[in-house]
Amino acid sequence: MRKIFPFLKPYRITVIAALVLMLTELVVELINPLLIAKIIDDGIMKNDINVILTWGVVMIGLSLLAFLSGIINSFYSSHVSQSFGYDVRQALFQKVQSFSFANFNIFPTSSLITRLTNDITQIQNAVFMGLRIMLRAPLLVIGGTVMALFVNWKIALSIVAAIPILLLLLIAAMKKGGKLFRAVQEKLDTVNSVMQENLAGMRLIKAFLRMQHEVKRFTKANRDLRDRTIAGLRLMEMVMPLLLLVMNASLVAILWFGSMEVREGSVQVGEVVAIINYTLRITAAFSILSFIMMVYTRASTSAGRITEVLEAEVDLIELSNVNASKKITDGKIVFNNVSFHYPHTTSPVLRDLSFTVHSGETAAVLGATGSGKTSLFQLIPRLYDVDEGMVEIDNSDIKEMKLDYLRKQIGFVPQEALLFTGSVKENIAWGKETASMEEIIESAKAAQIHETIMKLPKQYETKIGQKGVNLSGGQKQRLSIARALVRKPKLLLLDDSTSALDLKTEARLLESLQNYQCTTLIITQKISTAMEADTILLLEDGKLLVQGSHEELLNSSALYQQIYDSQFGKGRENHVQGAN
Template identity: 40%
Template sequence: MTKLLKYIKGNAIIYTILAPLMMFIEVIMDLNQPKLMSDIIDIGIANGDISYVLNVGFKMIVVAFIGILGGMLCGIFATLASMNMGKNIRQSLFDKIQSLSFLEIDKFKTSSLITRLTNDVTQVQNMVMMGLRGMVRSPLIFLGGIIMSLTISVKLSMIFLIAIPLIILSVTLITSKSIPFFTEMQKKIDNVNLVMRENLLGVRVVKAFTIENKVRERFSNANKELMDTSIKAQGVTILLWPLVTLIMNLSVVAVLWFGGNYVNNGSLEIGKIMAFINYLVQIMGSLNMLVMIIINFSRAKVSAERINEVLDIESSIKDRENTEKIENFDVEFKDVYFKYNKDGEYVLKGISFKASEGEKIGIIGPTGSGKSSLISLIPRLYDTTSGSVMIGNKDVRSLKIKDLRKIIGVVLQDTTLFSGSIADNLRFGMEDANEEMMDSATRDAQAFEFINSSNEGYNREVGQRGKNLSGGQKQRISIARTLIKNPKILILDDSSSALDMATESKLQNSIKNRMKDATVFLIAQRISAVMDSDKIIVLDNGEIAAIGTHKELIKNCEIYRSIAISQLGEEVVLNV
């Protein structure tokens, strides 16, 4: 938890200092009230001195007003400090997530990262806000109340020797039991977010297969698990309230019992008994507040640990100290092996080939043969398990990541567009792209016509994840977004699967003319998309089954020939 205090910075530092100062003023005023009330009873009322009563009563009003003002200002400053801290933690978390490789993001899972960025930060933020108020008020009231009680009666103060240890023991036992439940509760929130996110993203599948009841039941189970765990966690902590209240009430009874005897034998005045009870209530109230803070701290501690897990993790993909410069754009794989995690199976085994600058490389193979995994190693979305990926005879791990990805354009298999206009999405490829550049890229991507068919043109709004566009339209905008940056290495990962054959053919010709000097990698399911490539790599079960031109592979590679026959027909293949 203390590690996150460094995010209190800027103006928040001033607010963090001012909040306890204002609370200190409120506490001093609160501690004076019982003493003033005691003077009214023992001096003013006992002597029938009305002017004294009015004078001290006016002082009590002034003291109360100053205390209220101090409390209000403390609340304002504590809120400002905690909100600023929350903002800084969220920003730092978001920046950290952006810097992580796919490997770390896969490890944490998207739903859990969302929970950490929202719910967990809120828990820590609330704890800081409560801490700046309660963690100052409770100790000061507690210590001040005991000191003031001792000035009234040392004998009566002996009651605290029994009450306070009992409360501390109760708090220690119960919080130690509650922390594991709060840890489990945050995991259950992760699971609820996961189920909800999958349902929202897959709502069309749910509707198409009419599995609303099944999805509802799945969410209901996740929701019930969260409820059950929350009840267990709160059920343990809720025991603190009756225990503390019982101890406090017994302490008041003890004060009245023993205090009454002292009044009867004349060793203590009634006003002092009243003041002592008020101080007792203040002390027990401060302990109650401390209990509430500890309960919230238990939950915030779990959230802080989850936040620090993300902030402390190092990305497996980062720049080396001494990076090299890219000189040319040949791509070479040297005996590359790759698996997604240490305990997993190899998805790529012994991959070796070279793509010269300006060549078009087609990659084809059965589903699950490792095509997408192979091309993800070029821009270092993942790093090889062993072996090397070279660009211009330089290992990609020796290149600066920003420089590497600047020269590479990737259109991934999973087409993702962002909410905003079409122009906004295109400018992800080049921030300062003008309309002429967008026209050129969209024409080559075969997107110009449908974009300009509406009056809005490039200002047409794109819904979340491109929901208001067809699959083919999304793919073409994604391709245009990549083409606009004119990359030296272009990677198309099955990015035209939603296009008809005629549109795909036009797209391939446009890319060939536009990117004639670039090294192009094209993953496709259709033979027609790769058959004009300079080289075609056939992958099978993570290994290279064959490399060659379309004609060579028809003659020499059984896997390629069987795919070609199934798609083009036996007569076409036999004529090659």
């Protein structure tokens, strides 16, 4: 919780005001039994109506004061808890944005969603309860005990004897409850994970008729969450009857000894009534404490989970000797003996990789699945850092470049086209926040998607469904390419981003890319695409097998010849070249 408390500092004045108002309520609640005792002993027992009316009016006035204090306290408590939750959620989201891909391997998406939503809600509730009643309950127990001892310490001893037993019960339940509610949050992560996978793969589930299988998966995850939650709540609910049992036993003892003292004349009736009032208030406070204990236990667990994210070490950071003025001017890319393996794995995906792509060139990257093509791409914008060797741009180590600036100069189109809910224009402008309409249209034309956009109901203002659900695969790919082109990058990385395009559309796209002054790397499985590149990199098992032009590889690489023959057939080289 210590990592979370600093988020309350901006609201310390409001917090103090809420606590003062809560203490006002508490003082009134502690004074009222004394006033009742005075009304009974000096008014009712002596038939003095003036005493009854005078102190009755005082009680009404104090009750109104407590009522107003409670209303204002609730307002302040709500304001602080909601603002506090907003700030924590904002800080948590910004932390997630700073994560490297390695961090996302530690914190699954479903877990991060739970932490950003349910976990923050738990600590918001704890803050509200803390300012509203959490401190009031223990103070009421302490204050009520002290006041009862002040009225008559002999009769009040039964309360003093009961409190240690009650505290031990609460502490034991909190320790056990902490473990149970952490398991609850983890099971909630699992439910979110299953639900997220199902919603993302709904088309596939329906196509393969796997609905019943997925229902069983969700049912199991949901049942586990239910069972864990019931176990936690059952523990907390068991505490309440035990608390009432002990406090009712104290109440019986007070009535027993109080009646004896009254008969002997050593205690007044009002004093016994006052002590009973304090006992009832302490009982109510302990009842609230059991509820508060559940809120606090869940909040403590959630705070720990949030702290894990806030304190997570981001391995991709800028070095102290970063050159803030370094700019990408030419876009020459050099890999010098680069080796790389993913975090928490031992097998390298790239081994001793060395090659050069000169400024303005187009390089096609070919290789079988698992050969390291995408891994190579992820090293250029420093989504991961190399284990050995160096990646250079314009003869400078990319680690010595400012990370934000490096990525702003790169147009990256991932293998899976990802669009956001919003208009076509907003999705393209997502690549460059300040892009004008002319720049958006220019990039759309270059990506061969402008004509398609103009046929949409509202053209560039047409809303795109979540993840582009209302677009075809080729349309989504071309919009993703337009988003990369709108920033006029110095480096353009296309990760198998033309796989859904027909040959004519792809040819027009590659031709239009020639108008951009950038170095282009294209991961592709199509020889027709590779043939248009200035140089071809052929990878196998994380190593560079060979680099050269189409003609050079066709004459020197047996693997490239096999790939070519599988797509065009033997003896068709001259025909294809003639067609070009």
